[in-house]
Amino acid sequence: MFQPCEICGADDWSVTYKGPIRAGGFGQQQAGGIVGRCGGCGVERLDEACSVDSAAYESEAYRAAMGQGLSVEEFFAHADPTQLQNLTALWPYSLRGKVVADIGCGAGSFLDHIAGIAGRIIAVEPTPLYHDSLSGRGYTVYPYAADAAKAEPASADAAVTFQVIEHVPDPVAFLKDIAALLKPGAPLLIATPNRADILMSLLPEEFPSFYYRRVHRWYFDATSLRRAVERAGFQVQEERFLHGFGMANMLAWLRDRKPAGHARLPGIDRAADAQWKAYLEASGQADTLYLLAKNSG
Ligand SMILES: [Zn+2]
Numbered sequence: 190m191f192q193p194c195e196i197c198g199a200d201d202w203s204v205t206y207k208g209p210i211r212a213g214g215f216g217q218q219q220a221g222g223i224v225g226r227c228g229g230c231g232v233e234r235l236d237e238a239c240s241v242d243s244a245a246y247e248s249e250a251y252r253a254a255m256g257q258g259l260s261v262e263e264f265f266a267h268a269d270p271t272q273l274q275n276l277t278a279l280w281p282y283s284l285r286g287k288v289v290a291d292i293g294c295g296a297g298s299f300l301d302h303i304a305g306i307a308g309r310i311i312a313v314e315p316t317p318l319y320h321d322s323l324s325g326r327g328y329t330v331y332p333y334a335a336d337a338a339k340a341e342p343a344s345a346d347a348a349v350t351f352q353v354i355e356h357v358p359d360p361v362a363f364l365k366d367i368a369a370l371l372k373p374g375a376p377l378l379i380a381t382p383n384r385a386d387i388l389m390s391l392l393p394e395e396f397p398s399f400y401y402r403r404v405h406r407w408y409f410d411a412t413s414l415r416r417a418v419e420r421a422g423f424q425v426q427e428e429r430f431l432h433g434f435g436m437a438n439m440l441a442w443l444r445d446r447k448p449a450g451h452a453r454l455p456g457i458d459r460a461a462d463a464q465w466k467a468y469l470e471a472s473g474q475a476d477t478l479y480l481l482a483k484n485s486g
Contacts, residue, residue: 190236191225195359196417199229210239211402213255216448224401224408232413233384234406241404243358246315247332255404261322264296272302274431275351278479279378287346292334292367293353297323311345311370313337338369343486345371351380354417355405364421373486377423380479383430384410387474388442395446411473414480423482432475435462 191202202225210222223236245251249259258264284303290311291300296319300310304326312328313336314320323330331337337345348367357363367377382405388396401408409417411428418425434449437457441449469475 190223191234194227194229194232194234195361196232196413196420197227197230199227201228202226202234203228205233206397206401209398210235211399213403218398219403222398222401222403224397227413230413230416231410232417233408235401235403235408237406239403240406241356243356246356247317249316249318251404252316252318259318261296261319264319265298268295268298271351271433272299274433274477275299275349275378275380276302278380278429278431278481279349282347282376282378282481284347288344290334290337290345290348290367290370292348292350293356294323295319297326297328299349299351300328301326308346311337311341334363334366334370338366342369343372345375347371347376347378349378349380352382354379354414355381355407355409358406360407360417361420364418364423368422368484368486371484371486373484375484375486376426377418377482377484378479379414379418379482380477381407381409381414383474383476383478384408384413385474385478386476387469388439388476390474391439392442392446396442399448409478411478411480414478418480418482422485424485426481426483429479429481430470430473430475431477431479432466432469434476435459436465437462439465 193200205226206224209218209220212219222239224233226233285306286308288309289307292313294312294314310328312323312330313334315332320330354360415425437454438449441452
């Protein structure tokens with residue numbers, strides 16, 4: 190069912206999940222998902238037969254099926270609230286005056302948050318839907334990192350890629366394209382959903398059908414992401430875990446056994462959220478895994 194691991198080369202897969210997976214927008218599911226775990230590096234992979242073809246990301250149908258809408262404004266509505274977390278993950282690195290590339294930038298929500306200080310911005314996004322808007326804001330636009338690296342090799346001072354690596358067919362090839370765009374020694378910040386999210390342990394019956402999804406081929410923990418990044422020629426600097434949801438989200442999941450979003454519960458306030466987030470981030474069980482690496486170029 191699985192070919193040798195694209196991350197580590199081992200041919201040692203065991204099936205860890207069989208069942209419904211998330212499809213499209215919130216609340217939609219698809220039966221027959223199969224997830225394997227690599228014995229070599231620990232990465233998990235959705236069976237290719239269940240996965241979305243990578244060309245889908247160039248189409249409007251993908252955004253529509255994800256319930257994300259087709260307009261730049263709709264993209265901002267779901268992406269803007271996540272940017273404070275992405276900026277937090279960058280700390281204490283400054284992008285002032287730098288040539289910054291965002292790989293898989295969507296309509297450019299993160300880029301708008303740094304546009305005031307970056308020297309120049311390279312916006313890499315396969316969906317043509319957003320290209321006019323991105324170039325209208327003064328960003329240099331390419332569909333893929335390989336196109337950007339070909340046009341201007343070793344030109345970027347820094348790159349970020351948020352919630353993208355889990356979609357691509359070959360994560361190591363994807364990272365090598367980014368390395369070719371970066372100057373030697375330049376940093377790359379990656380974010381991906383954390384396979385070690387505490388809800389995977391707390392709700393092993395209910396959470397996996399929400400966590401695994403048709404559009405995500407890859408499910409990384411810190412070890413497997415590190416392996417992918419090193420194999421692509423980067424030096425890992427630091428891993429960091431950040432959690433976007435509060436304590437009420439976890440309690441509502443435990444009570445209702447279904448997605449809870451940012452719902453509030455009586456008596457669970459921001460102080461409780463802060464304690465809960467701090468615990469998950471310190472113990473590596475937060476929802477988002479960030480990794481900062483340096484291009485050894
Ligand atoms: Zn592997």
